[in-house]
Amino acid sequence: xxxxxxxxxxxxxxxxxxxxxxxxxxxxxxxAQLVLSVLPAGAAGAVLRDGxxxxxxxxxxxxALAARYLLLAIVAVILAYLVLGLVLPGLPAKGIIxxxxxxxxxxxxxxxxxxxxxxxxxxxLGLYGKLYDSPIGMVGFGMVMFWVFTAIFAPLIMTHxxxxxxxxxxxxxxxxxxxxxxxxxxxxxxxxxxxDVFSRMVAGSTVVIxxxxxxxxxxxxxxxxxxxxxxYYGGALDTVLSFAANLILAFPVILLFYLLVTPEIVSSxxxxxxxxxxxxxPLIFLAVxxxxxxxxxxxLRSGLIAAVAVIGGWLYLSLLSSPGTPVDILPPALDLIExxxxxxxxxVSVVFVNAPTVFRIIRGLVLDIKSRDYVAASQTRGEGxxxxxxxxxxxxxRGPLIVDFCLRIGYTTILLGTLGFxxxxxxxxxxxxxxxxxAGRRFLSIYxxxxxxxxxxxxxxxxxxxxxxxxxxxxxxxx
Amino acid sequence: xxxxxxxxxxxxxxxxxxxxxxxxxxxxxxxxxxxxxxxEASARMSDEDVASWIERYGYxxxxxxxxxxxxxxxxxxxxxxxxxxxGRCIPRGSDPAEAPARCGILQGxxxxxxxxxxxxxxxxxxxxxxxxxxxxxxxxxxxxASLLIGVLSGMREGSRLDRGLSIFSIASTATPEYVSxxxxxxxxxxxxxxxxxLLNSWGLIEDKTLFLGTATSALDGITFWNFTxxxxxxxxxxxxxxxRMTRASMTEVMTAQYIRTARLKGVxxxxxxxxxxxxxxxxxxxxxxxLQFPWLLNGVVIVETLFNYKGFGWTLVQAAxxxxxxxxxxxxxxxxxxxxxxxxxSDIGYVFLNPRIRLA
Numbered sequence: 112x113x114x115x116x117x118x119x120x121x122x123x124x125x126x127x128x129x130x131x132x133x134x135x136x137x138x139x140x141x142x143a144q145l146v147l148s149v150l151p152a153g154a155a156g157a158v159l160r161d162g163x164x165x166x167x168x169x170x171x172x173x174x175a176l177a178a179r180y181l182l183l184a185i186v187a188v189i190l191a192y193l194v195l196g197l198v199l200p201g202l203p204a205k206g207i208i209x210x211x212x213x214x215x216x217x218x219x220x221x222x223x224x225x226x227x228x229x230x231x232x233x234x235x236l237g238l239y240g241k242l243y244d245s246p247i248g249m250v251g252f253g254m255v256m257f258w259v260f261t262a263i264f265a266p267l268i269m270t271h272x273x274x275x276x277x278x279x280x281x282x283x284x285x286x287x288x289x290x291x292x293x294x295x296x297x298x299x300x301x302x303x304x305x306x307d308v309f310s311r312m313v314a315g316s317t318v319v320i321x322x323x324x325x326x327x328x329x330x331x332x333x334x335x336x337x338x339x340x341x342x343y344y345g346g347a348l349d350t351v352l353s354f355a356a357n358l359i360l361a362f363p364v365i366l367l368f369y370l371l372v373t374p375e376i377v378s379s380x381x382x383x384x385x386x387x388x389x390x391x392x393p394l395i396f397l398a399v400x401x402x403x404x405x406x407x408x409x410x411l412r413s414g415l416i417a418a419v420a421v422i423g424g425w426l427y428l429s430l431l432s433s434p435g436t437p438v439d440i441l442p443p444a445l446d447l448i449e450x451x452x453x454x455x456x457x458x459v460s461v462v463f464v465n466a467p468t469v470f471r472i473i474r475g476l477v478l479d480i481k482s483r484d485y486v487a488a489s490q491t492r493g494e495g496x497x498x499x500x501x502x503x504x505x506x507x508x509r510g511p512l513i514v515d516f517c518l519r520i521g522y523t524t525i526l527l528g529t530l531g532f533x534x535x536x537x538x539x540x541x542x543x544x545x546x547x548x549x550a551g552r553r554f555l556s557i558y559x560x561x562x563x564x565x566x567x568x569x570x571x572x573x574x575x576x577x578x579x580x581x582x583x584x585x586x587x588x589x590x
Numbered sequence: 591x592x593x594x595x596x597x598x599x600x601x602x603x604x605x606x607x608x609x610x611x612x613x614x615x616x617x618x619x620x621x622x623x624x625x626x627x628x629x630e631a632s633a634r635m636s637d638e639d640v641a642s643w644i645e646r647y648g649y650x651x652x653x654x655x656x657x658x659x660x661x662x663x664x665x666x667x668x669x670x671x672x673x674x675x676x677g678r679c680i681p682r683g684s685d686p687a688e689a690p691a692r693c694g695i696l697q698g699x700x701x702x703x704x705x706x707x708x709x710x711x712x713x714x715x716x717x718x719x720x721x722x723x724x725x726x727x728x729x730x731x732x733x734x735a736s737l738l739i740g741v742l743s744g745m746r747e748g749s750r751l752d753r754g755l756s757i758f759s760i761a762s763t764a765t766p767e768y769v770s771x772x773x774x775x776x777x778x779x780x781x782x783x784x785x786x787x788l789l790n791s792w793g794l795i796e797d798k799t800l801f802l803g804t805a806t807s808a809l810d811g812i813t814f815w816n817f818t819x820x821x822x823x824x825x826x827x828x829x830x831x832x833x834r835m836t837r838a839s840m841t842e843v844m845t846a847q848y849i850r851t852a853r854l855k856g857v858x859x860x861x862x863x864x865x866x867x868x869x870x871x872x873x874x875x876x877x878x879x880x881l882q883f884p885w886l887l888n889g890v891v892i893v894e895t896l897f898n899y900k901g902f903g904w905t906l907v908q909a910a911x912x913x914x915x916x917x918x919x920x921x922x923x924x925x926x927x928x929x930x931x932x933x934x935x936s937d938i939g940y941v942f943l944n945p946r947i948r949l950a
């Protein structure tokens with residue numbers, strides 16, 4: 112029987128005291144800075160012998176400088192934990208943190224390659240490259256990509272199967288050894304059904320990273336396709352669409368989820384019908400976009416639109432159709448993608464909740480942009496309304512839209528978590544973060560690790576997206 | 591102004607009618623009614639029994655007619671069977687001749703909850719009062735804190751204080767209630783982890799934990815001990831958003847011409863902020879705070895479920911989860927009214943607060 116792992120392994124006795132001292136010093140430096148900045152500053156500079164003034168650092172500035180270096184030192188110590196975890200042999204030496212760091216090696220590698228390549232070529236990469244000029248944006252992007260790569264490499268990272276239970280591991284604390292299996296440990300402990308919390312967190316990232324960005328993209332397609340004409344034409348169309356959008360927005364989100372996702376309503380097929388409507392919009396969007404640009408080359412245009420209709424239509428049908436539900440159109444042989452029914456419903460309800468807000472943002476941007484000179488110029492040139500909307504107005508609204516897209520992925524992640532938290536939609540076995548928090552919260556005050564781990568994972572992903580959006584906003588405002 | 595008000599109120603009523611009809615329609619779909627019949631009468635009913643039950647209790651009429659009955663615009667259904675007259679508005683064992691023709695929410699009849707076996711109006715009343723206290727304390731914490739953070743960070747844009755506070759607000763908007771609630775409980779309300787065991791062993795606190803992890807006892811009396819965590823959980827998520835809006839509005843005001851003039855005249859920075867900037871900078875956050883109420887409703891549902899505080903949000907979850915049609919309808923009516931009224935107040939308030947619109 113092996114012993115429990117410690118958090119920091121053999122590096123602990125050396126690094127832990129250093130980290131403790133540095134943290135205390137950092138807090139002191141921050142306090143000093145706060146106190147000193149309130150006190151009146153003394154003489155701004157010293158008079159030198161030749162009568163010139165030499166600037167002198169005030170005590171507040173010195174404290175700020177100290178705080179900065181201390182922060183850097185703390186980051187260095189944390190990096191040391193992670194790097195030593197990769198290098199040291201054997202899990203007992205690595206500790207829990209080092210052990211996790213070692214499991215995440217594909218992620219570190221991919222992150223290093225991404226950052227090295229992007230920083231080298233950042234001047235050629237447009238807005239994405241500008242992200243690397245803002246430290247906050249870079250940190251946020253790193254956090255987001257960490258979870259994206261975790262989702263991609265999840266099978267390599269997981270230590271156990273996220274659904275299998277091992278007897279004797281119920282609610283065990285982090286670092287517990289698996290009985291009868293030499294080198295295996297539950298790095299972050301076991302949950303109430305004796306499953307590995309660490310592996311479930313990693314598997315959960317796959318669910319979230321698959322659904323959230325795609326759902327946001329669909330919501331944007333719906334919002335753009337409806338918001339552009341509403342803002343551009345105005346009038347009755349605008350009134351009706353705005354009323355419908357406000358109607359959906361006036362619903363409390365949770366009530367809407369309960370109304371859409373409960374089994375009785377799912378069995379009536381309503382979410383799938385909403386899905387049929389919502390998933391049409393990406394197809395309409397693409398077709399209109401191609402048509403408005405290429406109508407002068409009818410051949411190319413017709414070919415492309417036919418391709419969109421055939422490929423997109425097939426994807427559309429195979430996405431929606433699933434056997435045993437009210438919408439069962441395609442025969443199984445032609446059914447390309449098999450989405451589990453409840454994931455589709457969750458997807459639809461998340462798109463449905465997000466689309467009205469996107470609609471309102473787009474409508475506002477169009478109302479602002481349509482009075483610009485270049486719109487008037489293209490109207491004089493005789494361009495069609497959809498060309499103006501899609502190729503003149505939309506590209507000029509991209510800055511705020513990209514920022515909002517990042518924020519909205521975060522919001523969608525929160526919504527997915529909310530659905531999981533109320534046990535709606537996804538199956539209770541699913542390792543996604545919301546459902547895991549829901550399962551873990553019953554034993555929160557005794558065994559907090561099962562709920563805390565997915566909670567922190569979700570928070571770090573959303574925080575990364577928000578920081579990235581903030582960095583993008585600052586950089587796109589600069590030019 | 592009057593025309594604006596009339597138009598706003600008319601839109602509001604139309605929205606309310608549409609929304610309640612959608613909820614009514616969705617909760618009265620055939621599978622829901624079948625479940626209701628089985629839970630009310632007997633779980634092992636045959637399909638014919640279900641159909642006759644639905645027929646007998648007036649659920650077989652067209653949806654629009656039943657919606658009208660529920661609203662109180664149409665007379666309630668009546669039915670005579672074996673010489674005994676039953677009906678929507680005739681309570682069991684009372685004289686049918688004395689019963690009113692219409693009994694909907696317009697007449698103050700909200701129906702009966704099938705889960706709690708009590709009149710809906712009574713349940714909603716007590717639960718709303720409980721949630722009202724929660725909302726009150728959340729507002730009392732959230733509004734001053736977020737305005738202070740927003741003003742301090744917008745006062746000197748780009749300063750160290752601004753960056754620190756901005757990162758705090760971004761982090762707080764990234765922490766939904768079910769995350770912060772879980773973290774706060776583990777930190778402050780667990781007898782095995784967090785700081786409570788430490789404080790207990792030092793003898794600083796008498797109880798096992800610093801705060802209580804459930805708020806059920808707060809229904810009998812609100813104390814610092816049992817109410818801090820739920821209030822903080824909701825407030826934390828909202829603080830970031832309001833603070834960022836306040837900051838944006840404050841930075842915009844601080845770059846305005848009249849602020850520069852005041853500074854050049856020699857007015858001290860403190861006076862510029864307190865007397866010139868603050869009043870104009872707080873117009874936009876007012877709208878945001880009003881529009882925050884619908885979001886609070888969301889947070890209230892999560893927090894009341896997490897902390898087991900039996901208020902409005904908890905009732906909504908129970909009603910939705912147990913297919914309690916009349917209670918769920920009443921909950922959605924309340925929620926929709928809250929949303930629409932706060933929207934109206936924020937519109938009117940914006941007009942009144944902004945001298946450029948008010949005097950024009």
